[in-house]
Amino acid sequence: MNHKKIGDVVLDVNNISLRFGGVNALTDISFDVREHEIRSIIGPNGAGKSSMLNCINGVYTPQQGSITFRGQTFSHMNSRQVAEMGIGRTFQNLALFKGMSVIDNIMTGRNLKIKSNILMQALRIGPAEREEIAHREFVEHIIDFLEIQAHRKTPVGQLPYGLQKRVDLGRALAMEPQVLLLDEPMAGMNVEEKQDMCRFVLDVNDEFGTTIVLIEHDMGVVMDISDRVVVLDYGKKIGDGEPEAVRNSEDVIAAYLGTSH
Amino acid sequence: MNRTFPQLLLQHAAERADAPALREKEYGIWQTHSWSQLARLVEKVAAGLQQAGLQRGEHMVVIGSNRPRLYATMLAIQTVGAIPVPLYQDAVAAECIFPLTNAEVRFAMVEDQEQVDKLLEIRDRCPLLTRIWFDDPRGLRKYSEDGLQDIEALMAAGAQFAAAHPAWFRETVAKASPEEVAAMFFTSGTTGNPKGVVHTHATLLDRASAGAEFDKLTSSEEVLAYLPPAWIGQNIFSYAQWLACGYVVNCPESASTVSIDLKEVGPTYYFAPPRIFEGLLTSVTIRMEDAGLIKRKMFAACMALAQRVGPALMDGQPVGAWDRLKYALGNLLVYGPLRNNLGFSRVRVAYTAGEAIGPDLFSFYRSIGINLKQLYGSTETAVFVCLQPDNQARADTVGVPIRGVEIKVADNGEILVKSAGLLKEYYKNPEATAEVLTADGWYHTSDAGFLDAHGHLKIIDRVKDVGRIQGGANDGAMFAPKYVENKLKFFPHIKEVVALGDRREKVCVMVNIDFDAVGNWAERRNLPYAGYTDLAQKPEVYELIKGCVEKVNADLATDTLLAGSQVSRFLVLHKELDADDGELTRTNKVRRGFIAEKYGVLVDALYSGKSEQYIETQVKFEDGRTGSVSATLKISDTKTFAPVKTAA
Numbered sequence: 001m002n003h004k005k006i007g008d009v010v011l012d013v014n015n016i017s018l019r020f021g022g023v024n025a026l027t028d029i030s031f032d033v034r035e036h037e038i039r040s041i042i043g044p045n046g047a048g049k050s051s052m053l054n055c056i057n058g059v060y061t062p063q064q065g066s067i068t069f070r071g072q073t074f075s076h077m078n079s080r081q082v083a084e085m086g087i088g089r090t091f092q093n094l095a096l097f098k099g100m101s102v103i104d105n106i107m108t109g110r111n112l113k114i115k116s117n118i119l120m121q122a123l124r125i126g127p128a129e130r131e132e133i134a135h136r137e138f139v140e141h142i143i144d145f146l147e148i149q150a151h152r153k154t155p156v157g158q159l160p161y162g163l164q165k166r167v168d169l170g171r172a173l174a175m176e177p178q179v180l181l182l183d184e185p186m187a188g189m190n191v192e193e194k195q196d197m198c199r200f201v202l203d204v205n206d207e208f209g210t211t212i213v214l215i216e217h218d219m220g221v222v223m224d225i226s227d228r229v230v231v232l233d234y235g236k237k238i239g240d241g242e243p244e245a246v247r248n249s250e251d252v253i254a255a256y257l258g259t260s261h
Numbered sequence: 262m263n264r265t266f267p268q269l270l271l272q273h274a275a276e277r278a279d280a281p282a283l284r285e286k287e288y289g290i291w292q293t294h295s296w297s298q299l300a301r302l303v304e305k306v307a308a309g310l311q312q313a314g315l316q317r318g319e320h321m322v323v324i325g326s327n328r329p330r331l332y333a334t335m336l337a338i339q340t341v342g343a344i345p346v347p348l349y350q351d352a353v354a355a356e357c358i359f360p361l362t363n364a365e366v367r368f369a370m371v372e373d374q375e376q377v378d379k380l381l382e383i384r385d386r387c388p389l390l391t392r393i394w395f396d397d398p399r400g401l402r403k404y405s406e407d408g409l410q411d412i413e414a415l416m417a418a419g420a421q422f423a424a425a426h427p428a429w430f431r432e433t434v435a436k437a438s439p440e441e442v443a444a445m446f447f448t449s450g451t452t453g454n455p456k457g458v459v460h461t462h463a464t465l466l467d468r469a470s471a472g473a474e475f476d477k478l479t480s481s482e483e484v485l486a487y488l489p490p491a492w493i494g495q496n497i498f499s500y501a502q503w504l505a506c507g508y509v510v511n512c513p514e515s516a517s518t519v520s521i522d523l524k525e526v527g528p529t530y531y532f533a534p535p536r537i538f539e540g541l542l543t544s545v546t547i548r549m550e551d552a553g554l555i556k557r558k559m560f561a562a563c564m565a566l567a568q569r570v571g572p573a574l575m576d577g578q579p580v581g582a583w584d585r586l587k588y589a590l591g592n593l594l595v596y597g598p599l600r601n602n603l604g605f606s607r608v609r610v611a612y613t614a615g616e617a618i619g620p621d622l623f624s625f626y627r628s629i630g631i632n633l634k635q636l637y638g639s640t641e642t643a644v645f646v647c648l649q650p651d652n653q654a655r656a657d658t659v660g661v662p663i664r665g666v667e668i669k670v671a672d673n674g675e676i677l678v679k680s681a682g683l684l685k686e687y688y689k690n691p692e693a694t695a696e697v698l699t700a701d702g703w704y705h706t707s708d709a710g711f712l713d714a715h716g717h718l719k720i721i722d723r724v725k726d727v728g729r730i731q732g733g734a735n736d737g738a739m740f741a742p743k744y745v746e747n748k749l750k751f752f753p754h755i756k757e758v759v760a761l762g763d764r765r766e767k768v769c770v771m772v773n774i775d776f777d778a779v780g781n782w783a784e785r786r787n788l789p790y791a792g793y794t795d796l797a798q799k800p801e802v803y804e805l806i807k808g809c810v811e812k813v814n815a816d817l818a819t820d821t822l823l824a825g826s827q828v829s830r831f832l833v834l835h836k837e838l839d840a841d842d843g844e845l846t847r848t849n850k851v852r853r854g855f856i857a858e859k860y861g862v863l864v865d866a867l868y869s870g871k872s873e874q875y876i877e878t879q880v881k882f883e884d885g886r887t888g889s890v891s892a893t894l895k896i897s898d899t900k901t902f903a904p905v906k907t908a909a
Contacts, residue, residue: 140288206402
């Protein structure tokens with residue numbers, strides 16, 4: 001309804017190359033992400049999209065290149081450091097604790113924010129109890145935001161897939177990320193679930209001002225909600241720009257439709 | 262009760278300042294608003310509305326689910342002498358245009374972004390609508406439309422005014438009269454535009470307190486408000502009676518958490534249409550089927566006992582000591598935990614109304630010790646006309662006239678009602694008002710019915726649908742199609758029924774089987790079928806349906822008035838009646854006239870004595886394409902019974 005304000009570059013990816021043995025997963029990839037934007041990464045299967053997120057997120061260490069986050073450049077990071085810097089993510093194959101309730105799963109996202117140690121928590125001494133109440137309140141706001149009040153105490157494994165995806169998003173939100181990496185948040189969903197998820201992604205972007213980097217296969221979704229799109233194919237960047245420009249790019253059409261040129 | 266709603270609010274706030282008035286579950290915790298807090302909230306909103314220019318006698322729309330601040334808004338609108346018009350929160354935008362323009366609405370208070378979007382969409386067609394306030398700001402941060410504001414801003418302006426004029430609220434509330442209009446409810450007309458039903462403080466509160474007196478409601482009741490506030494039933498239960506009695510209204514967290522919230526609140530006074538009770542029973546049945554063998558056996562044994570003695574116990578009839586003992590054991594093992602699980606462990610009085618309830622469904626709840634009763638009323642009568650006394654609840658009547666109600670049956674069978682709770686008028690519609698409210702003070706319900714031997718009202722059908730049998734053995738007998746259809750529809754295997762018989766010599770019906778239920782039934786019998794049309798024409802299915810029809814006939818035979826409505830012949834339709842094909846209304850009511858015309862060949866075959874008939878029907882698929890189904894339908898005769906004279 002209104003135009004949002006897209007700010008300066010927060011995340012700058014420079015000349016990243018990643019190899020697994022003889023396989024070049026990523027070759028010389030560069031792109032940037034600006035504050036408050038929704039940035040999508042698309043590409044056919046095996047194009048290197050998830051590898052790209054894993055590099056940003058510190059799971060993989062690229063052989064070449066650097067990543068700059070808010071002016072800080074790094075080439076080696078572990079995922080905990082990345083999380084502490086304010087980059088959160090969700091996973092393509094849900095990595096939730098199936099036997100734990102929705103509340104507990106989202107609460108694990110608060111892990112980095114909890115100051116009291118395990119002994120204090122176990123014995124409920126010192127500030128531990130007060131802290132837990134404060135964190136629980138934060139989690140309740142996320143539950144309210146994602147409209148999963150009815151499933152608060154349900155073990156996550158019993159929820160339908162679409163709702164599990166929402167819990168996964170909730171857990172990522174619990175760490176109050178500045179940049180949120182979403183790995184195929186709509187994979188395997190039906191149309192209605194996809195619409196819901198789109199709305200939540202847009203709302204997160206809107207209400208919290210969170211910058212979003214999104215991998216998605218559904219072109220309709222990508223073209224609808226993204227501000228800018230990066231296209232990868234066989235580990236190389238073949239397109240970058242606004243959805244309309246990317247859609248009309250010949251290289252991109254060729255990669256998706258397989259025409260020779 | 263010679264008061265207005267805001268006057269009652271102030272009375273509760275003065276007498277029981279810290280007692281809870283409203284609770285709302287938010288962020289996982291039940292948040293309580295006491296009567297004095299609520300009064301302060303209403304003062305701020307009322308002062309804000311007055312500042313915004315809301316005039317006495319003006320209509321203001323409220324759209325949303327049951328939220329404390331929307332309740333407060335209704336009270337605030339009434340405080341300044343304006344008239345709240347609650348609209349259904351699930352109505353589409355186009356449906357809101359008529360009420361908004363008809364009532365010349367300038368101001369609206371809505372719940373959230375969804376409702377704001379709806380009003381903005383139709384704003385150009387409702388040019389008078391200038392101000393819209395919202396309760397929940399989520400997603401609305403970036404809206405910059407003229408006149409759109411958060412309720413917080415309204416309250417802040419109101420608080421400022423209230424601080425400067427501390428006596429304003431009390432004085433304004435005190436000078437109102439109960440004869441002033443308190444609210445307007447739009448009824449969904451099946452034809453033409455909806456009509457605005459105008460009620461005063463006096464009419465609503467008269468019925469609210471008569472109902473409360475009948476069931477001895479006190480300020481300690483707990484109610485869960487989960488049905489649309491635009492519906493007068495919800496309004497009476499959680500607004501009019503809430504203020505009349507001063508009990509606690511609990512607002513659920515969201516529509517999807519109602520069953521959880523129900524369990525947590527444990528209401529003492531509960532109201533639901535039959536479909537809710539049906540849904541609850543289905544969920545119990547499904548969970549029991551998944552339970553272990555011992556639990557299943559125990560459940561089955563206890564339910565058999567409950568069915569036998571439960572209703573009698575509820576009605577206070579004598580039951581043998583051994584059965585009482587067994588029931589007490591069942592209560593410990595099954596009924597008690599079951600009530601608790603459904604959220605009914607504290608229910609003292611539960612009502613169902615709106616449509617006919619199946620006798621099995623009704624007696625299930627009564628048999629496990631829930632005091633489920635029926636009532637009769639409508640928007641125009643401020644709900645309470647007839648209620649069932651605690652020990653006399655039956656599935657086929659709707660109770661006795663309560664205090665202040667006079668009932669008369671007109672010559673055409675129509676029920677006429679006189680009470681202090683009748684509508685003042687239909688808004689801007691004197692012709693419609695004159696049609697239902699005659700000069701002698703009787704309200705014409707357009708329902709046909711009669712008072713039975715025990716003084717209980719029994720509803721048969723809509724007056725316009727009641728017909729007469731012509732010729733044949735039952736010449737001149739009354740024919741009530743919906744009554745017959747409902748009786749058949751209570752069987753789980755029957756989904757829809759169309760009954761024919763007006764100005765004919767006998768009654769014939771066309772039946773739609775319930776595909777799930779009959780399909781399941783067929784599978785359990787190893788009866789193979791290829792699809793709906795095939796299943797519908799199986800001889801075994803015809804036998805099954807025939808059994809249902811004959812049971813209904815036997816039942817109708819005991820009813821002196823309706824014995825002539827027994828079904829002589831029936832057929833099972835080859836396709837499901839569908840709203841897309843125009844056979845049902847959007848609210849899933851059969852359009853009898855349309856169907857009789859569309860399936861004319863079948864009707865002719867039913868009455869000409871043929872034993873089968875070929876038919877081809879056009880159908881519309883969900884994606885808009887059309888196709889056709891054809892089948893040769895069998896027609897089956899059924900046994901009818903001689904009228905039984907009961908010693909009633």
